[in-house]
Amino acid sequence: MSLPFFNNGFFGLDTxxxxxxxxxxxxxxxxxxxxxxxxxxxAAQFYLYDMTVFKVMFxxxxxAMVGIWGLAKIGWLNIDLIWINPxxxxxxxxxxxxxxxxxxxxGYCPGTSLVASVSGKIDGMLTVLGVIIxxxxxxxxxxxxxxxxxxxxxxxxxxxxxxxxxxxxILSLIIAAVAAVCFIFAEWVEKTVRKDxxxxxxxxxxxxxxxxxxxxxxxxxxxxISPSGLAPVxxxxxxxxxxxxxxxxxxxxxxxxxxxxxxxRQGELEKSIPGAVQLEAEKVSDPTFWTESxxxxxxxxxxxxxxxxxxPEIRVPDSYRVxxxxxxxxxxxxxILTEPEKIVTEEDxxxxxxxxxxxxxxxxxxxxxxxxxxxxxxxxxxxxxxGGC
Amino acid sequence: xxxxxxxxxxxxxxxxxxxxxxxLVLLAAFVVMGQGLGASGGLARVVVQTLDFFAHDLIKDNGxxxxxxxxxxxxxxxxxxxxGLGVLLGGFISALAGNRLKLQLERGPRASxxxxxxxxxxxxxxxxxxARLAYGCxxxxxxxxxxxxxxxxxxxxxxxxxxxxxxxxxxxxxxx
Numbered sequence: 253m254s255l256p257f258f259n260n261g262f263f264g265l266d267t268x269x270x271x272x273x274x275x276x277x278x279x280x281x282x283x284x285x286x287x288x289x290x291x292x293x294x295a296a297q298f299y300l301y302d303m304t305v306f307k308v309m310f311x312x313x314x315x316a317m318v319g320i321w322g323l324a325k326i327g328w329l330n331i332d333l334i335w336i337n338p339x340x341x342x343x344x345x346x347x348x349x350x351x352x353x354x355x356x357x358x359g360y361c362p363g364t365s366l367v368a369s370v371s372g373k374i375d376g377m378l379t380v381l382g383v384i385i386x387x388x389x390x391x392x393x394x395x396x397x398x399x400x401x402x403x404x405x406x407x408x409x410x411x412x413x414x415x416x417x418x419x420x421x422i423l424s425l426i427i428a429a430v431a432a433v434c435f436i437f438a439e440w441v442e443k444t445v446r447k448d449x450x451x452x453x454x455x456x457x458x459x460x461x462x463x464x465x466x467x468x469x470x471x472x473x474x475x476x477i478s479p480s481g482l483a484p485v486x487x488x489x490x491x492x493x494x495x496x497x498x499x500x501x502x503x504x505x506x507x508x509x510x511x512x513x514x515x516x517r518q519g520e521l522e523k524s525i526p527g528a529v530q531l532e533a534e535k536v537s538d539p540t541f542w543t544e545s546x547x548x549x550x551x552x553x554x555x556x557x558x559x560x561x562x563x564p565e566i567r568v569p570d571s572y573r574v575x576x577x578x579x580x581x582x583x584x585x586x587x588i589l590t591e592p593e594k595i596v597t598e599e600d601x602x603x604x605x606x607x608x609x610x611x612x613x614x615x616x617x618x619x620x621x622x623x624x625x626x627x628x629x630x631x632x633x634x635x636x637x638x639g640g641c
Numbered sequence: 642x643x644x645x646x647x648x649x650x651x652x653x654x655x656x657x658x659x660x661x662x663x664x665l666v667l668l669a670a671f672v673v674m675g676q677g678l679g680a681s682g683g684l685a686r687v688v689v690q691t692l693d694f695f696a697h698d699l700i701k702d703n704g705x706x707x708x709x710x711x712x713x714x715x716x717x718x719x720x721x722x723x724x725g726l727g728v729l730l731g732g733f734i735s736a737l738a739g740n741r742l743k744l745q746l747e748r749g750p751r752a753s754x755x756x757x758x759x760x761x762x763x764x765x766x767x768x769x770x771x772a773r774l775a776y777g778c779x780x781x782x783x784x785x786x787x788x789x790x791x792x793x794x795x796x797x798x799x800x801x802x803x804x805x806x807x808x809x810x811x812x813x814x815x816x817x
Binding site: 255256257258259268269270271272273274275276277278279280281282283284285286287289290291292295296297298299303304307308309310311312313314315316317319320321323329333334335336337338339340341343344345346347348349350351352353354355356357358359360361362363365366367368369370371372373374375376378379380381382383384385386387388389390391392394395396399402405407409410411412413414415420423424435470 | 653654656657659660661662663664665666667668669670671672673674675676677678679680681684685688689692703704705706718720723724725726727728729730731732733734735736739741742743744745746747748749757758760761762763764765766767768769770771772773774775776777778779780781782783784785786787788789790791792793794795796797798799800801802803804805806807808809812813815816817
């Protein structure tokens with residue numbers, strides 16, 4: 253099973269977009285089925301007399317989470333190809349708090365405001381109007397200072413599994429178990445808060461609930477942003493290690509998709525390394541380029557034209573492994589794209605086979621290469637989708 | 642023939658069942674398209690496209706929106722937009738089938754219409770701004786990022802609950 257379907261080239265963009273409408277249909281449908289077209293029901297979560305928001309959200313998250321990491325574990329789903337929201341810790345925390353404020357004031361979140369609107373709720377439509385204004389406001393006050401904050405606390409494609417050092421599937425099951433316990437607690441909270449028909453008494457009970465919830469939420473938040481939990485990382489200038497042409501060639505031939513190759517040579521390239529992506533050299537100095545475009549768990553190989561070429565300062569956030577192709581493309585040409593003079597050593601034989609592979613050329617004296625150390629894989633179209641909001 | 646009963650809404654689904662259904666849709670999104678759900682992103686693109694129609698120069702030079710129109714890219718040819726379209730359809734059909742389709746200004750028992758209107762718009766403004774800042778809203782960050790265990794998304798999720806609960810007491814007159 254090669255999931256996800258779209259990224260593995262099972263169908264094209266048009267079909268993909270059509271299927272996406274269906275997915276959206278399911279999304280809107282279930283939101284409305286849960287009663288999320290009603291602001292009163294949504295807001296009730298924050299007064300603890302209706303915990304539907306919590307129940308629906310965490311059931312949904314847990315279901316999908318166990319599904320995703322389970323499928324990944326059995327090798328059906330390629331995690332490298334799915335969109336994992338990059339972490340920009342500070343704007344996400346601040347944005348989250350502000351969204352929470354907006355949520356309790358309007359009674360909706362952006363998604364539910366859409367659902368409310370199509371069920372006839374005028375307050376939902378007004379909320380959508382507000383969201384539009386807010387979006388425009390953000391764009392038009394996007395000063396360099398805001399932009400800098402917007403990209404601060406960048407940690408790339410980090411998961412909480414990596415943060416806590418757990419296997420993602422194990423963590424998913426742990427979270428599912430914790431969620432189950434929380435649901436039992438939620439049922440109790442709901443029942444307890446509703447017991448009093450007297451509104452004021454209900455509010456008194458709710459106050460106690462706030463303290464509890466507040467303590468939990470604040471401790472969790474503190475834990476997450478504390479140095480032992482998640483230390484904010486800064487980008488630093490690095491000197492990349494060397495990566496040999498032979499090794500790179502082997503990676504490509506074996507179909508190992510754990511490296512990303514960036515070709516820093518400018519202009520039209522007559523010849524290039526298969527799978528390499530051309531990149532403006534200055535981008536390597538931009539930490540946000542790394543966090544937005546490069547998965548942190550992949551090795552990166554930068555290709556200059558030769559070892560003489562000056563490459564801009566490479567500034568990456570922590571955890572990235574960046575290499576320079578030793579000798580640049582010049583070396584690749586001489587090692588891989590040039591037929592070896594004599595075939596004597598094992599390395600010569602390997603170079604011969606690689607030469608044939610990468611140039612598609614018939615070789616001089618077709619030597620008997622004893623069972624090659626590598627097995628070329630049939631390449632499928634692997635697309636990395638840029639998702640998120 | 643229903644008369645005064647026409648707007649008695651049908652019973653809502655059990656939250657765990659609805660949540661499970663939602664979770665399957667979220668999972669399907671990843672399995673089929675390699676990415677999760679979202680709402681604010683699609684809305685933002687529609688906004689950008691609309692504005693671009695009237696003031697292209699303003700949009701293309703904008704530090705935040707410029708990328709949506711750079712190099713002749715069409716903001717609307719994007720998963721988020723088509724998702725949003727589906728959300729509107731799905732929500733509508735569910736409301737229709739559930740007898741919950743009704744033009745109304747829903748508000749808490751102690752809130753006036755004017756208060757509700759101001760609250761809806763201002764709350765929306767905060768959320769629109771926040772969703773851009775946080776790279777998504779509850780759909781794109783909490784639900785989607787939550788399922789993929791994305792660290793920033795989990796932090797966002799906790800922050801949303803924290804913000805909501807922190808302010809709830811002070812705006813209780815809107816709802817209870």
